[in-house]
Every structure is written in structure tokens, then in C-alpha cells.
Amino acid sequence: MSKFSSYGEDEKRKFQATGYFRLEQDHEKWCLVDPEGNAFVTIGVNHADESNLKYDHNFEIWKKKYGSRENWIKGLSKDLKDWGFNTIGWTGDYISGDWGIALDWFGDPINLGHSTSWSAADYKYADMPYCLQIRVAEFEDWNGQPSYPDVFSHEFDMYCEYLARSICADHTESKNLIGYFLVDIPAWLPHASGRDFGFWCKNCKILVNNL
Secondary structure, X not given: OOOEOOOOOEOOOEOOOXXXXXXXXXXXXXXXXXXXXXXXXXXXXXXXXXXXXXXXXHHXXXXXXXXXXXXXXXXXXXXXXXXXXXXXXXXXXXXEOOHHHHOOOOOOOOOOEEOOOOOHHHHHHHOOOEEEEOOOOEOEOOOOOOEOOXXXXXXXXXXXXXXHHHOHHHHOOOOOEEEEEOOOOEOOOOOOOOOOOHHHHHHHHHHHHOO
């Protein structure tokens, strides 16, 4: 019978334990490895948020069953584990805008609002592996007013350093942090608004050609 680690993984595939999630190359394959040194397959859920439970028609249910954000997160964590999930993904949930129109990626620009991402304290309550968002730029497909920064500028470097100080610092000792993701549904193609990275890409090509 297989033995499972505290992270829910089969302990048959064993690597060195480092106390943190990491990638490890096993012959020609790369594996995600949990803090205890076991190969880890992440199965997660996005948009985990309590905002829908706080509408008028749900609020009494939320109040009776949970009563606080901490209790809701702990209850969610237990449910996810019971259902076979082992990871919390992007936690922002859709709260405003026309989702039906948003499915037409190449139509008119749309603007979807999202709830605030989880705090470091929230992830501690959950006590589950998670991926953390660092929104380095705001050019999502669902963003009606996208901003395409000059990623080669000194200002962008300074902004990324600020994000590292303000976000990453709170998670440096976390055993449950798998990694980071930067932009939700990024509009790499020209955005419906007509904005894109075109100007910066042209400058990049000029720079490369002059090297």
C-alpha cells in the first residue's frame, strides 16, 4: 500500500528534502518536489474567495457557518483536501462586469472587476500549498484599460523591486509556497482596445540589431 506524505503525495518517488518546494531534474524529466522530498503533482482551484457568500441572499448562511474570514478559509481548506485538491491557485474572484461578453476575446474591450487577493495571513490559515500572484503589469484580456509598461526601463525595474519587497518578503519562510505567477490571462496578442507591446517590441528589435 502506498504511503502518502503530509502534502498528499505518494512517497515512492523520493528526492532530497529541502523544506521548500522546488524543481528537480530526474534523468530527462523535470519534477516538482514538495518540502519533504516527494514528487508533487499540483491539483488546484482558482478564484477561491468568499465574496459570493456575502451577497444578501447568502450572508446569513456565511454568518452561521463561518462567521469570520479565518473560519471560512479553514473550512475551505478542509473541503479542498477532502475533494482531492492540494493547491490554492489565483484567489481573485469575478465580482463585476459582463462575463458573457468577456468570453468574446476579440470583440469590444470589456472590464471585469476582481476581489482582492489573499494576504500572507490568509495562506497561513489555509495551510495548503499555493501559488502567489505578483501583478507586474496590468494587461489582462479582461482589463478594459490595459497598461503595457516599458519592461526595459529603469522605472519598471524599480517597480518590480518594490513588489518583491512588499509581497515576496512576507512569504520567504513559507513551506507551502510553490511559486509565483505574474498576470492572469495576459493579452500577448494586440488587446481589444488596440494597445499592445508593439512600441517596446520595435525598440527591442532595433536594440538587438545594433548589438
